Amino acid sequence: MATSLQMMWPSSLSPSSSSSTAFKRGSGKSFCSINSRSAATVPMPPLNPRDPFLKKLASVAASSPESLLSRPSDSDTPPFLDVFDDSPKLMATPAQVERSVSYNEHRPRKPPPDLPSLLLHGRIVYIGMPLVPAVTELVIAELLYLQYMxxxxxxxxxxNSTGTTRDDGETVGMESEGFAIYDAMMQLKNEIQTVAVGAAIxxxxxxxxxxxxxxxxMMPHAKAxxxxxxxxxSGLMPASDVLIxxxxxxxxxxxxxxxxxxxxxxxxxxxxDLMRRPFYMDSTRAKEFGVIDKILWRGQEKIMADAASPDEWDRIAGVKVLDGM
Known part of the structure; x- marks a missing residue:
């Protein structure tokens, strides 16, 4: 960069200047001689006055341009940083700078937590798989942890689970998996609120x-x-084991x-009697059967708020209530 600046700087001098600039080349070295009068007539390029680096560089170029033109070609210092009296501080490389575009700029430098951990932070335990031993272990551990906190x-x-079977009816876990979670729920001191978001079988x-x-x-379109x-x-079990x-x-x-x-x-x-065959229930039937208490329907609050009161209905219909009746 220093060599290119040596070649470009004289070309920016005014052609009408009375000074003469001579280049002497020899033995691999370049020399430049500028008289004192031409140093004051060096045209300055437009610069941002708020940029301290360019402002300092322009000041040095106006006072002593030879300090910028005669630079060693094998210098270890980045170009033009040696003109500063104090030691300049370079910016960190992009790999050392933590960007804060979508997250909090004060976040710790570690990977974000997994989704179950985020739900657990909101005291939510999600069962989204059949009740196999690994799911049972995780659910019970989360319940105990939330009680501890x-x-x-x-x-x-x-x-949102098909229980101890898959959707095609094949058994994937023992009935004790469901009973284990049930017993843990009954032993906890916390109030447990349940929500069916897909299937509860x-x-x-x-x-x-x-x-x-x-x-x-229960969600409006969930099934129980x-x-x-x-x-x-049973595989190749003997008849006695199958009976057991x-x-x-x-x-x-x-x-x-x-x-x-x-x-x-x-x-x-x-x-x-109902369990003799699979008994399916939508949200309304599940509420009637006693499995749930409320149906989560986002629009019901607005509909009920827009509904007229009984007195308003009577007024619109022209019904008059007599005193004393």
Whole structure:
């Protein structure tokens, strides 16, 4: 850069100047001689007066241009920084600067947390998979952690699960997985509010109904379904082992019927009769059956606010109420 400046600076001199600039080349070195009168007539390019670097550079060029023209070619200092008396501070490289475009500029220098951790920070536990051992372990751990952090604040349990089976009916987990989460919910000191956001089938429907009475919610287009537990794949088991498994499934069915009867307010006989075949419920039927208490519909507040009061309806219809009746 210094060499290019040596070649460009004389070309900016005024052609009408009486001074003469001579270049002598030899032995690989360039020399420039400028008399004192020509140094004062060096034309200055336009510069930003608020830029301290350009202002300093222009001042040095006007007073002693030879300090800028005769620079060593093998200097380790970046060009034109040696004109400053104090030690200049270079900007950090882009890799060392933390950009703050979409996040808080005071955020710690570490990766953002995963989605379950963000939901956990809002005291939300989300069940979005069938109840396999890994899901059960995570849900119970989150419930216990939230109780440890604050045993008085409510916990919000969002459910979108097919229970211990897949959507095609294949068994993926034992019924004890759902009972484990249910027992943990019953042991917690916190109030647990349940919300069905997709499907609550089998054991997941039990978890939905096990929430705090009056705080069990369901999205308008979510589905709930109760069904009998299924026998896992027996494979090459002998007949005696298959019979043992069948008896265990019947025991789990009776337990599930009793728990659903307790939380829905229906009789054991009614629940057992409905569970003979898969019993699907939309949000309205689930509310009538006692699985939930309210349907989360965003537009209902505005519709109810726009609805006229009974007195207003009577006035519009022309109904007059007599005194004393």
């Amino acid at each position: 604050d045993p008085k604040q409510p916990i919000y349990l969002y459910i 089998g054991q997941a429907c039990l978890l939905l109904a096990a929430g705090k009475k009056g705080r069990r919610f 379904m109760i069904q009998q537990p299924r026998v896992p794949s 498994r069948a008896k265990e499934v019947v025991t789990n069915r009776d337990t599930l019927v009793k728990l659903l009867s307790r939380h829905t307010g229906n009789s054991i006989e009614n629940v057992a």
